[in-house]
Amino acid sequence: MVPTLFGRIQTRLWLLAVVGGLVTVLLTPVLPVQAAVADKYRTTFVVLGAVAVIGVAWELVYHLLMQWRWEKDWPTLFGLVTAIPEGVLVGWLATQGLLPFLPGPVPPEVFAIHFAVVWFVVWLVANGPMRVPFVRWRFRGGRLL
Incomplete structure (x- = not known):
């Protein structure tokens, strides 16, 4: 089944909160920036929150674009490539x-490392391991609740 708009938004927010949050906790201390640890965590979690909030708006744009596709869905690679416009917008703001x-x-290289690692890990989890604990996820239009 093709994920519904509401299902994609739920999945995006859950993955960013759980998987993105865990990756951010592990990655933040090793980011190449000279700042207090508390400021580093504050910065990376603000960026993660911005990706979540702005990402919901992007989902509306993607939903509109998908209406012209026969299957009304993205190929898996498109899900990875959507990182480019989202990363450019959030990166510029950050x-x-x-x-x-x-x-x-935020220094551009710090943003690029954090965003790329979080995005790639979230994309990998969404296209693989997530389907194990959420067996019915696919049949419910991508909704988790």
């Missing part, structure tokens, strides 16, 4: 210091 609650502008 590096300019325009995201609320940021202690300051």
Whole structure:
């Protein structure tokens, strides 16, 4: 079954909160930035939150674009490539210091490392291991609840 809009939004938020949160906790201490650990965590979690919030808006755009596809769904590779427009938008906001609650502008290389690692791990989990604990996920249009 093709995931519904509501199912994709639920899945995105759950994956970013659980998987993205865990990856962020593990990755933040080794990011190449000179700052207090608390500021590093604050920055990375603000960026993760921005990806979640702005990602819901992107889902609406993707849903509109999918209406012109025969299957009304993305091929798996498109799900990975959607990182580009999302990363460019959130990256620009983060590096300019325009995201609320940021202690300051995020260095571009720090953003790129954090975003790329989180996005890739979330994409891998969504296309593989997630289907084990959520056996019926596919049949419920991607909804978790």
